[in-house]
Amino acid sequence: MGNSVAPHQMHGKGSSVYKEQIHVPMIIRHPAYPGNIRCNSLTNHLDLVPTLIGLTGRDRSLREKVLEGRKGRDMSPLLAHPEQAGLNALRPGSLYCYGMILYMDAQYTAKFRKLAGEKLPHDQFKKAIASLHPDFSHRSGIRMINDGHYKFARYFSLKQHHIPATLAELLENNDVELFDLVNDPEENHNLAREPEKYRDLLMTMNDKLNQLTAAEIGEDDGSYMPPFEGSQWDMSAAQMHQYMRD
Structure with missing residues (x-):
């Protein structure tokens, strides 16, 4: 609620697009991938479910069947080398x-x-x-x-x-x-x-x-x-x- 006080002299949430209000870091910890690495690619809340399903490693046809056309993009392919992914690698x-x-x-x-x-x-x-x-x-x-x-x-x-x-x-x-x-x-x-x-x-x-x-x-x-x-x-x-x- 107070994240915008210093940079923008604002108190509250939701009613602006400043990064202090809307940026939610996406953090993934998985034993198959190295940790402590930053990925700069843009993501969105819609990408959570496709990414979680992608991390199961199941066949693509099965993953698509489970998703049934839901919006969002799977960012799991970026996790092998997240530091190499560009800003728009996913979306x-x-x-x-x-x-x-x-x-x-x-x-x-x-x-x-x-x-x-x-x-x-x-x-x-x-x-x-x-x-x-x-x-x-x-x-x-x-x-x-x-x-x-x-x-x-x-x-x-x-x-x-x-x-x-x-x-x-x-x-x-x-x-x-x-x-x-x-x-x-x-x-x-x-x-x-x-x-x-x-x-x-x-x-x-x-x-x-x-x-x-x-x-x-x-x-x-x-x-x-x-x-x-x-x-x-x-x-x-x-x-x-x-x-x-x-």
Whole structure:
């Protein structure tokens, strides 16, 4: 929760794409492979299951049958010489998606927490929660790609899922970040503040993000979201306390 305090003066999690918040090192210990070696190849959480299945050493046909077309890539072939693998040996980029309602609207969350601490009778609690409506217009949704050299992210309203195809559409409907991870590893200089200067790079990274989204998500249309208006939260006080704690 406090990993971003020193580098970015931020407290919390999830609502940004800084490495301190989203980088989870993948550590593998296996008796068949040498240890204490760093592999610089990009990975993603989707790669966990294919890699674990790859480490079984079973026939490829059986592994493919078990995976049944699941997304993700097997990084076990890189483990014999991990130090020799390039950044994109496994994948062209790592995708990050974020869309938590709890972190969308600070005022809504504050009211949420206040109600959770009042220990109201269940019926009153449900009625009070049902009267709260977060502001879905805030640009709290995130789609990000890290290709090893650049990190590109767009922040959008969860009521406005879209796949931007032009620079004008990108800038109109999103807050945009673009970091040069080679020359700015601490992610302090947002190149997207100069969209005309970095127009070509922005569109290249936008296209990469769109392609990876299509490959690993499919149709990113927001169908996973609950009803926007008048959502009924059928949660007990105990469930709410656990939800806020977690």
